[in-house]
Structure formats: C-alpha cells, structure tokens
Amino acid sequence: MRRIFFTAIVMIIATATNAQNSELVDPYATKETLALSRNLYKLSESHTLFGHQHAMEYGHGWENEEGRSDVKSVTGSHPGVVGVDLREFTGFSPEHCQKSMEAVRKIVSDTYNRGGVVTVAWHFNNPVSGGEFYWKDSVSKPAVKYIIPGGSAHEQYKDILRQIGNWANNTKGADGKVVPMIFRPFHEFDGEWFWWGKPHCTREEFTSLWKFTVSFLRDSMQVHNFIYAFSPDNKFNSTEEFLERYPGDEWVDMVGMDNYGDMGRDGYKLKKAIKKLRIISDYAEEHCKLAAFTETGLESLTNTNWWNDVLLKVMKTKGLRLSYVLVWRNDKTSPTHYYAPFPGHPGVPDFVKFYNDPYTLFENDLKDIYK
Template sequence: MKRINLLFVFIMVLNDGFGQLIDQKGTRETVKLFKSLKKIQKKGVVFGHQHATEYGRGWSGEEDRSDVKSIVGTHPGVIGIDFSGFTGRNPELYKTKLRKTVQDTYNRGGIVTVAWHFYNPMGKGGFYWKGSDSLEVVSRLIPGGDGHEKYKAILDDIAEWVNSCKGANGELIPMIFRPYHEFDGGWFWWGAPHCSVEDFKTLWKFTLSYLRDERNVHSFIWAFSPDNKFETEAEFLERYPGDEWVDMVGMDNYADMGRNRYDLDAAVRKLKIVSDYARKHKKLAAFTETGLESIPNEKWWTETLLKVLQSENLRLSYVLVWRNDKKSETHYYAPVPGHVSAPDFIKFYEDKFTWFEEDLIKKNIYKK
C-alpha cells in the first residue's frame, strides 16, 4: 500500500508541469493568466464573488464598490459575470455595462470569470428546465438541428462582444468561460436528464471550435464544471469532452457546504477528484461555485470554507461564492459590515492562503 501511495505521489510530481492552453492562438495575456493561476494554486486560492462590483446588498452600479471591499478594503480577486442578459430585454445596454465591468476589473489587475445562464433559444422559457418548452433543446442547437443557425447567430454576438473587451493598452481581456455549468443536474435545460452524453459533448465541442476557429475568440480559458453529484473520477468525466477541449476543471457545491448538510469530508473528497485530475492532465482546477445563503454560520469562512480549501493538498486556483442580491433580504453569499460572519470573513481574508485583488495586483499576473 505504501508503495502505491509513493508511486501516486511520484506520478503527480511528474505531471505537475504548467501545461498549456488548448487554444494555440491564445493571447499573451490569456497564456500569462493560465500560468499565473497554475503558480497561485500551489500556494493558495483566489477568492471570487459573483457580480461583486455590479451590485450588492441595497446598491447597484456604483463606481469601484463591492460588499467585499466594504469589509476588507479590496475587491475579490475573481469577479463573476454572466452572459444571461445577452438575450434579455435590453441586450445592448447590458453588454455596454458588462464591458465596463470587465475592463475595470482587468485594468485594476483582477480576474474575470463568465457563467452563462442561457435563456432557452428554442422556447419561451428561461434557463430552468421547468421554464422551457419541455422539449429537448441541446439536440436542436448542434449541427443538423433546426436551431443550429440561430445558435450560431447567438455565438456571433458573444464573439463580437468578447473581442470588443480590451484593456488600457488595447489588448484583449482574458476571461475564464464556464458554459453549461451544473450539467449533471436536471434544473437547467442542458442538464443530464434532457440531453444525451454525446449531444452534450457535441454542443461543447461545437461551441468552442466555432468561437475559437471561426470567430477568432482567443482570450478564453475554457472551464468544465458539473455540480456535486459525482462520487468517482469516471462519474466526473461522464460528459467530459476530452483534454483537447478543456483548460480548467471545477465543481459547484453548495449542498455539502451547509445548504443541505455539513459534509465537509464529501466536499473534500469530490474536490480531490477534480484537483487530482487537473494535476495529472496539466489543467487548472477551481471550486467554481459555492456558498451559504445568508451566511447564518458566523464561523463559516474559516471553519467550513477555508478548512475545505486547505485539506488534502488540494490545488485550486480560485473559489467563487454566489451573488449578493440588491433587493432580497436573504439571497446573499458575502457579508457586509455588521453581518454576523463579517469578523470571521476578515480572518479568512487575513490568512496567507487566500488571495484577493490586492494580492493579484502585487504579483502583476498579466505581465511577463
């Protein structure tokens, strides 16, 4: 048994090189971000928050503000945005505001990650399955489907916007793109009960190849992230399109982190599957979504989240908690001044293992 463990460690060391982007034409800044995250995840983890600078509890659209900054004096290192509004009521205004968020984040020295709560393009519903037209959507979007041309037009719009996001010196801004997340659940129309394994893989491959090869999008780091329903590496990889199609592997997990139960052993075990796969295959790894709504546990940051992140020699580039709704009294995942968990969040921030925007600025992560 000891010999097997030593062999595993030896293999991990051999495979712990930098690897490279799957996009051979990836921009210099995107390649640098990939390599910087590889280095960071050997030392700690970058803290992220969804929609952190767009809005927070009781406010929206204020310059250089975030609820996190109101407590610790710096923004989260990773800022989560969403392409959902691209097919919303006023897409042009949405894209203009979102472009500014991306540019501001990058120009300060932070990192952008993109989710896509994709409104069903073939029905009247939203991104949830129960809000769809209850017909399979994925098979209609892939080549040969009756919605394929419509899907290409949507991707054209995304490509145009991504290639319009430029830094202060005119360089394209890198983004971690995480499409079709939580695909192992049934709540989204792209979820496992609503499409075959092969159709899902085809959708992923077409989306990537079309944006990269046809529309010249070369500033994406492509992230693959199911929810927490797997128990083995084989289950984690069931819908994995292949190493040539993925830069980062991750997992979303709220259930084990206090929402449904406190099962930190399960959370660590699943993250270890993600982390170990990334190390063996020279990919990035991340805890792509987590959090505890309203954060009633005043020690959640250090005794739950940090404890998990520091277990089992995990190598995770970032962890992202979900958004702070600007109107809801309960739907928020990061504290504000006076919140019961704020003192513990400060301890979480002060721990050398956690990285925030100020730490990324010091390291100048986009420069040679």
C-alpha cells in the first residue's frame, strides 16, 4: 500500500517553513524557484527524492513515448526528479540544436506540470577545438582558459550562454510561469575525462568560469529560475579537498557529488561513500545550502538487492540531509547500459521495496512543491 499520509507532509507552504536562513544566489529568483529550494530543504529532514537521468526521453528498448518512463512502468510513478541535458543545444547544426531545445523544453514543462522536479546537466561539447565533451589527448584544447573573461573565445561563450538563457526564459509551464530547474554545469570537474577537468585548467580559471557563467545568466540574461549546483566526482576525502575549486557561497545554491566508484562500480566502499556525503551534508547545513547525491548507480544492476542493501542503506545514514539522489540513464539500445530496473528485470522486487520505503519520494508523493 502506497504512503497516503505523505500528502500532508509534502504540502508545504514555503513561507511557513524554518528552512534556509539565506536566499538563493539569485536575489530575484522566482517565487516558484525559491519555494522549490525551501521545500527541498524541508523535505530533506526525513526524506530524499529519487531521480533518474533522461527518464522521460527514452528507456530500455524504447524512446519518445509520451508519458512513459521505466520507473513508472515498474512502480506506477515517475521519479521525483527527472534529469535532462543541454548537450545538443550547441556544437551541432542550427536545425539540430533547435530541435533539441524544443524536445527538452517539452520534457521540462511536462515534468513541472505534473509536479515533478528537473535537474539539468551540461555535457558541453568543446567550444574551442570542436568534438565532444570528453578530453582526447592531442585533439582537445583546454577550452576553459579561452572562454573565460579575457580569453580569445570569450565572446563565443557569451553567445552560447545567450542561447541557454533564452531557452530557460522561454521554458514555461501550463500556468505561464518559467520552470524552476537545478542547473548543474561542469560536473565531475575534479576528474580528467572532461575538457573542464582539473588537469586542463587551473583553480583560478575554473572558478572564473563558474562565476562568469552564473553572473551572465543571472544578471545579463535575467534567468531567475535556476538553482545552481556544484558537484565534483568522488575524489575528495576532506572538506578542504571538496572545496578546492569551490567558487564561494555567493555563487552556489546546492552542493553534491557524483559517486559510482564507492557504490559498487569499483567495489562496495560504503563507509567511504558515507564519509563523503557527510562532508557535503555538513557543509550544506553549516552554510545554508541544499545537499544532494547528484549522480550514482550500478550499471546493469548486477546486484539485484542494490537498492536497499546499498543505496538506501547509505542514504538513511543518521545525520545525512540530502534533497535527492539521481541514478544514471537507461540506454535505449544497449543491453547492459542501464541504471534503473524495467519490467522483467530481476531487480524489480527490490526496487519496488525501495519505492515503498517511507524515506523515498517519487513524483506521485510531491504536492505543491512549487508553492
């Protein structure tokens, strides 16, 4: 029996909560964006939203079927958080970019209309050397130093941000309001696999990129529906290491991490995963920020009890306060590249148990999260 009593819990009036003491980094954030932030904070006292990347765009063996998600096919509810990506907004033909913008806009708007939450990743194709977002030796250029203020490609980067800003300002719900989104640019920046990664730019260059991106979208493009999320990979082991490329509290709304390695990919190192999440959660609590487990998962779900024996066990650690946890995508053609169960998968019973746990929140549990 699904949790009927949650309706009262999640119908939160933002102005009545004792949530964050400070506002978002955008003093002109829309009422809906501020309400989302405060409600996520309040819910994180005793719950965590479940998220799935590209949940509404495609799944295991299908794509572009309106209203479908693998998560809903298994549980009866879409995930509470739906992940989308801005990757194909730039670096392709104008026609392709426009088509991608419209497709993602619909996913975002539909999710908002249903009462779900959207998080936005940006696998940004290299704007200087061309090619994709992954770093390739002898091919990729360290684009960060070129696109920050003073760099030779800075004006080009401003044009890219104008496209994103225009898209954000024109992505609206059925109520005519712009849709609040958790914007998570330049993720996993402490690794070497992306062109914005640690070996390819200095700390000063990275923080300059972050600050300019936020300020241009917020102040020049008047984008007031973004919650800005800072998320390295799992390479840190202390608060100091976590903050090594942190641009400052005035530039970040949410802190998180991506961690596949400790959660089963490289063996089960749950104590390490908990330690890192505690660093994030404690920093967020002390600095009036949201915290999240921004990416994780076990490819192919080879451990059919992973949801409860691993993920939920970590999430429910005493003292952790996480707004959401997001697992990666289910590829539409690959027989092995998936992170959420689908009908017929042997891990379905364990995932349904995870769904039914009072700690987890899915889309059907969320009522008035934007009010």
